[in-house]
Amino acid sequence: MCLRRAAGRTSLSTRRSLDLTSHSLLGGQNILLFPKESVTDYVILKPAVEQAVKQLTVCLRSYTGLHREHSLFSLATPGKNNAFLIYLQPPKSCHVYINQEEFIFEVDPEVLDWKQTCVAWDSETGLLQLWINGRRYPRRVTTSRSPIGPQISVILGQEQDSFGGKFEASQSFVGEMSDVNMWDHVLSTNTISNSYLSVSGNIFSWTNGAKEIRGGVMALEN
Secondary structure, three states: OOOOOOOOOOOOOOOOEEEOOOOOEOOEOOEEEEOOOOOOOEEEEEOOOOOOEOEEEEEEEEEOOOOOOEEEEEEEEOOEEEEEEEEEEOOOEEEEEEOOEEEEEEOOOOOOOOEEEEEEEEOOOOEEEEEEOOEEOOOEEOOOOOOEOOOOEEEEOOOOOEOOEOOOHHHOOOEEEEEEEEEOOOOOHHHHOOOOOOOOOOOEOOOOOEEEEEOOOEEEOO
């Protein structure tokens, strides 16, 4: 996709890393509100470790009324802008990218409610899994067997077309997001199928992971 480079950036937290404090919400702690379509509103996640991962699970909760395509979770490496991307095209498509390889899942139509999305991938087998609200969709197998990382840029609410930047407003997320976690392994079926899972990630933990807010994104309590 051809994306424009991000314009000037503003900050609600003087561009400092933000550790969101603990609050009870849908099994999580806090909500990030992305209020408008823009190239300036996004959140940078700071992984706890920098390492190449052979397995990866990402889970998050989102709430939006968008009817257009938008990015939920974008992980880029210096050589691959779509190393791991969760990208929605309502009403019935979820696109997952692994090392630039695209997979399109036909999913249930969007409803105006919170939903939990989990994507799990194993580089040794290529097995790719998409779960929404505890339901697993037909599994796929990637061609790529390359680990992801070690140097990564993780952004919520925008799609990266280069490492850490080049966003397009028409692909931005508008809505609320919570409970974003990353693991360096594939979570068990029993764990992911629980649509209210509250297990903290070991690569990034929503409970105490560092987050850097940009633009007009707001951190809200329950």
